[in-house]
Amino acid sequence: MSIGNSPEDERPFPDVSEEAGTSxxxxxxxxxxxxxxxxxxxxxxxxxxxxxxxxxxxxxxxxxxxxxxxxxxxxxxxxxxxxxxxxxxxxxxxxHGGRPAPTPAAPLFEAERIRPERRGPNWTAAMVAAIVAVVGFVGFTAFRGGDSGSDAKSQIAEGVTPSTSKAASPTPKKDKPAPSAEPSDSAIAAAPQDKVTVQVSAPNGRSWISAKDHNGRMLFDGLLKKGESKTFQDSSKINLILGDAGAIELYVNGKKIQNDFQPGAVERLTYTKGDPEVG
CATH class of the missing domain: 1.10.260.40 (lambda repressor-like DNA-binding domains)
Incomplete structure (x- = not known):
């Protein structure tokens, strides 16, 4: 007596994978x-x-x-x-009609990749400050010029040669641009040892991916386009599902995972904060 399959199901069949008419x-x-x-x-x-x-x-x-x-x-x-x-x-x-046309990524995931623009120096404020300084200097020079003209006349009448003094114009200060600190992908090499850090990149083509933390909370569920990457971090465990594992490269806790994933293969993986280990 067989368990799970009837005797008819357990009879051997020839390999008919290429015969015409076999589904x-x-x-x-x-x-x-x-x-x-x-x-x-x-x-x-x-x-x-x-x-x-x-x-x-x-x-x-x-x-x-x-x-x-x-x-x-x-x-x-x-x-x-x-x-x-x-x-x-x-x-x-x-x-089923052959391979489907490529599907564009959903706007939900496009919004996640939009980064804020860097703020440059405030040149408008610097120009206003410079104009105010120049106007003030011209007014001060004109006021002093009137007084020095009266003194010069009295000095010429007494036979004294007037001395000319030059005033240095103040140099307006320019606002220094605030340094922008933008994290790079190489930061994964300094991943903390008390956490698990997984970077998923798609250098060979697009792939659907799903990532969850140790509590089962969804970190990401969507399409990763060719050339894009995602980094996930958790205190103990990251669970991954790769829709097309052959298009994916993985870095776990700063180490590249060597794999032989085939194009189109679906892979379910689990990584912890210890040595990279396939779950």
Whole structure:
């Protein structure tokens, strides 16, 4: 007596992943049974939820959450049951209209990346101060010039040569621009040892990512465009889900994580404040 699958499900099937007329879900199911694996075995090996495995084997891809994630799940399940994923991906795209056009990032995440402009020196205030100083100096010189003219006349009448004195004009002070301290990505190298710091960057393409702290609070859930990066920090643990792990580079506690993530693969990762460790 078998547990979990009926005797009919446990009968071996040939590899029909490339036969015409066989659906993607049925090809995966037949290959799984031929490999002697249960749905629980495949779910544990791939970290794809049992409900999603059942749905895909029934050719129901709605629980995957979109074409990108459906292709990633198909690729992951095919490798787990020893099938070539390429024909299955091609058949899925033929049945569902091919790859979708790129989707622009939601305005919600665009607003997060807007940085305030740097404030420069207040040149208007400096110019006003300089004008006031010049006007004051001209008025003072004109007033002193009237007095010195009377003294000069009396000195000339007495045969005394008047002496000329030059007054130095004051130099207006310019406001010094306030130094701007803008953090750079290299600051992750000095991450505090009592916390876990994870930097996620997308140098090879865009990817949907989700990040939560140790309490399950959502830190970020959205699309990371090519060339962008996000840094997350928590007192003990960061949980990540990468929609396209092949496009992502990770730095954990100042160290780059060496990985062999494949394009389109969905990865669930956990990092702590100790040595970088995949959860």
């Amino acid at each position: 993607v879900g049925r090809a995966l199911k037949q290959a799984r049974i031929a490999a002697g694996l249960t749905v629980d075995d495949v779910s544990s090996a791939t970290r794809v939820r049992i409900a999603i495995v059942h749905a895909i084997e029934a050719d129901d891809f709605a629980p995957c959450g979109g074409d990108v994630y459906a292709r990633g799940h198909i690729r992951t399940l095919a490798r787990a049951v020893h099938l070539d994923p390429a024909p299955l991906i091609a058949r899925y795209e033929d049945e």
